[in-house]
Amino acid sequence: MLKIPRRASMVSSLIEAYRLPSLLRTVQPTPASFEDLCKFHQEDYLEFLQKISQQEDIEKYDEEAQLYGLSYDCPAHPGVYDYASLVTGATIQAAECLMNKTADIAINWFGGWHHGKKDSASGFCYTNDVVLGILKLREKFNRVLYIDLDVHHGDGVEDAFCSSNKVLTVSVHKHAVGFFPGTGSVSDVGMGKGKYYSVNIPLQDGIKDAEFSALVCRVLLKVRDRFNPEAVVCQCGADGLTGDPNGAFNLTPNALGKCVYTLLSWKRPLLLLGGGGYNHANTARCWAYLTAVVLGRKLPDDIPEHKYLMEYGPDYTLTVTPGNQGDHNTQESVQALYSQILYNLSQIS
Ligand SMILES: CC1(C)CN(C2CCCC2)C(=O)N1c1ccccc1/C=C/C(=O)NO
Numbered sequence: 001m002l003k004i005p006r007r008a009s010m011v012s013s014l015i016e017a018y019r020l021p022s023l024l025r026t027v028q029p030t031p032a033s034f035e036d037l038c039k040f041h042q043e044d045y046l047e048f049l050q051k052i053s054q055q056e057d058i059e060k061y062d063e064e065a066q067l068y069g070l071s072y073d074c075p076a077h078p079g080v081y082d083y084a085s086l087v088t089g090a091t092i093q094a095a096e097c098l099m100n101k102t103a104d105i106a107i108n109w110f111g112g113w114h115h116g117k118k119d120s121a122s123g124f125c126y127t128n129d130v131v132l133g134i135l136k137l138r139e140k141f142n143r144v145l146y147i148d149l150d151v152h153h154g155d156g157v158e159d160a161f162c163s164s165n166k167v168l169t170v171s172v173h174k175h176a177v178g179f180f181p182g183t184g185s186v187s188d189v190g191m192g193k194g195k196y197y198s199v200n201i202p203l204q205d206g207i208k209d210a211e212f213s214a215l216v217c218r219v220l221l222k223v224r225d226r227f228n229p230e231a232v233v234c235q236c237g238a239d240g241l242t243g244d245p246n247g248a249f250n251l252t253p254n255a256l257g258k259c260v261y262t263l264l265s266w267k268r269p270l271l272l273l274g275g276g277g278y279n280h281a282n283t284a285r286c287w288a289y290l291t292a293v294v295l296g297r298k299l300p301d302d303i304p305e306h307k308y309l310m311e312y313g314p315d316y317t318l319t320v321t322p323g324n325q326g327d328h329n330t331q332e333s334v335q336a337l338y339s340q341i342l343y344n345l346s347q348i349s
C-alpha cells in the first residue's frame with residue numbers, strides 16, 4: 001500500500017512531463033469530512049479507522065481490526081484515514097465540478113478504490129470514493145452509469161447499488177477460482193428494483209486489446225440505448241495491462257483508450273478514476289495516455305526527460321507492447337457471454 005503514493009507521484013510527474021496540465025484546470029482537493037464519508041460508510045467503522053490511523057503501534061487493535069477487514073491482507077497503516085479522506089474528497093469534488101458545470105470531464109487518477117465496503121476495508125480499499133462520488137452525482141443526475149475496467153470485479157460499487165435502478169454498474173474483470181474478489185459472474189445481475197442493472201463481463205486470462213475493447217464497447221452501446229445515463233463514471237484500473245504483477249490480461253493502454261473514447265463521444269458528464277495498477281511505469285503510461293485521449297492530443301512516443309525517466313527503460317517509450325501469452329478466452333466463449341449479457345439487458349424495462 002505504501003508504494004501507492006510513489007505510483008501517484010510517477011503518474012503526476014509523467015502528466016507534467018508531457019506538459020498536459022497547461023490544458024487542464026487542476027483543483028486542490030479538500031479531504032472528505034467525517035459526515036461526507038458517513039453518507040456511505042458506517043460510523044463505527046470510520047471511528048475505528050480514524051483511531052488506528054493516529055496510532056503508531058496498531059498491533060494492540062488486532063482483535064477489533066479483524067472485524068473491519070483491517071487484517072494481514074489489508075493492513076491499516078499510520079495516516080490511512082487522512083489518505084483515504086483526501087482521495088475521497090478529490091473524487092467528490094470532481095463530481096461537483098460536473099454538477100456545477102465547471103467541467104464536462106473530471107479526472108481523479110488517485111481515486112477508484114472500488115472494493116471498499118460500508119462497514120469494512122477490502123482489497124486495500126479503505127473508503128469507497130467511487131460510491132461516494134456516484135452518490136454525489138445522484139444529487140443532480142437521475143440515472144448514473146458506472147463502468148469498471150479494472151482487472152478485479154468492482155464488488156464494492158456493485159454491492160452499494162445492487163438494488164437500485166438509478167445506478168447501472170458494468171464491470172469487466174478476470175473471473176476465476178481463487179482470483180480476488182471471486183464475485184462478478186455473468187448471472188450476477190442485481191436484485192429487487194435493481195435486477196438487471198448490474199452487468200458483469202467475466203473473462204479469463206490473456207485477453208488482448210481488440211477483443212476486450214470490441215466486447216466492452218458493444219455492451220456499452222447497448223447499455224446506453226437501454227439506460228440512457230445522464231452522467232457516467234469510469235474506473236480505469238490499469239492492472240489488466242500486460243506486465244502487471246497480476247499477470248492476468250494482456251492489454252495495452254489502447255484498450256482502455258477505446259472505451260474512454262466511446263464514452264467521450266456520448267457528450268455526457270464523465271468522471272474518470274484510477275484504481276489498481278501494480279506495474280507503476282505502465283500505470284503512469286496508461287493514465288497519461290488517457291488524459292491525452294480526453295484532451296484530444298497525441299503524445300510523442302519518447303518519454304520526456306523527468307525525475308522518473310529511468311523507470312521507463314529499456315525502451316523509454318509511451319507505447320506498451322502486448323505480451324505473447326495465450327488468450328484463454330475463445331471466440332465462442334466471448335460470443336456466448338455477449339449473448340447472455342444482451343439477454344439480461346433486454347429485461348431492463
Ligand atoms: C496487495 C495488492 C493491492 C497488490 N496486488 C498486486 C501486487 C502483487 C500482485 C498484484 C494485489 O493483488 N493486491 C491485492 C491483494 C489482496 C486483495 C486485493 C488486491 C488487489 C486489488 C485490486 O487491485 N483491485 O482493483
Ligand SMILES: [Zn+2]
Nearest residue numbers: 150152239276
Ligand atoms: Zn484491481
